Amino acid sequence: SQQGEEDPQALSIQEGxxxxxxxxxxxxxxxxxxxxxxxxxxxxxxILIRSNxxxxxxxxxxxxxxxxxxxxxxxxxxxxxxxTASYFCATDAPPSxxxxxxxxxxxxxxxxx
Amino acid sequence: DGGITQSPKYLFRKEGQNVTLSCEQxxxxxxxYWYRQDPGQGLRLIYYSQIVNDFQKGDxxxxxxxxxxxxxxxxxxxxxxxxxxxxxxxxxxxxxxxHEKLFFGSGTQLSVL
Numbered sequence: 001s002q003q004g005e006e007d008p009q010a011l012s013i014q015e016g017x018x019x020x021x022x023x024x025x026x027x028x029x030x031x032x033x034x035x036x037x038x039x040x041x042x043x044x045x046x047i048l049i050r051s052n053x054x055x056x057x058x059x060x061x062x063x064x065x066x067x068x069x070x071x072x073x074x075x076x077x078x079x080x081x082x083x084t085a086s087y088f089c090a091t092d093a094p095p096s097x098x099x100x101x102x103x104x105x106x107x108x109x110x111x112x113x
Numbered sequence: 114d115g116g117i118t119q120s121p122k123y124l125f126r127k128e129g130q131n132v133t134l135s136c137e138q139x140x141x142x143x144x145x146y147w148y149r150q151d152p153g154q155g156l157r158l159i160y161y162s163q164i165v166n167d168f169q170k171g172d173x174x175x176x177x178x179x180x181x182x183x184x185x186x187x188x189x190x191x192x193x194x195x196x197x198x199x200x201x202x203x204x205x206x207x208x209x210x211x212h213e214k215l216f217f218g219s220g221t222q223l224s225v226l
Contacts, residue, residue, distance in 0.1 A: 031213055033213065033215075040201075041219055042205075042217030042218050042220055043156075043217045045214045048213055088156065097210070100158065100171070101158070101215060102158065102172075103156040103158075104155050105154060105155040106154070108153075
């Protein structure tokens with residue numbers, strides 16, 4: 001079963017614009033992570049937000065978490081062509097210590113130069 | 114140069130054949146994971162191992178087998194019982210207890226002849 005569902009499935013924007021993608025999940029979580037995947041490659045970790053946090057920033061990335069709605073959003077500001085990739089959320093459901101990570105379906109982002 | 118090495122990059126399987134995908138890491142990580150990714154889809158968990166000589170089934174373990182005899186190695190065998198094995202297979206590792214971030218290899222594309 002896939003814990004997370006991202007939307008939109010695909011997003012196309014102009015360079016310099018902001019990109020927002022959303023992740024919804026089904027059960028309570030310990031933390032939620034966002035990963036990036038360039039075509040045909042492995043995933044790279046971007047940012048982690050814990051269940052007791054509401055917002056987190058890392059460079060041009062801003063992540064929010066709403067546990068009451070079981071949803072998270074990833075905002076990439078001032079996007080660049082190099083941000084073109086697929087973005088996935090991953091959740092680690094309780095109990096703590098299982099470290100069984102379930103990934104969402106992903107958002108394909110295309111940034112046009 | 115530390116990292117996770119998956120080999121081969123491309124693999125072809127004949128009908129009724131078992132094939133083994135290699136995953137080796139020199140990061141001294143305790144935990145290792147195998148995921149399957151179908152075109153345009155998210156990642157689905159096949160097996161994961163928190164420690165040497167121990168592993169757990171993920172959501173789609175049927176038709177696959179693993180072993181974890183050494184800390185640095187977590188090979189995945191795709192058996193003939195897996196009727197639809199064509200996919201991109203990703204191996205990941207995690208340092209250990211208290212560390213949530215996954216580190217991914219570059220993947221193996223398995224196709225059926």
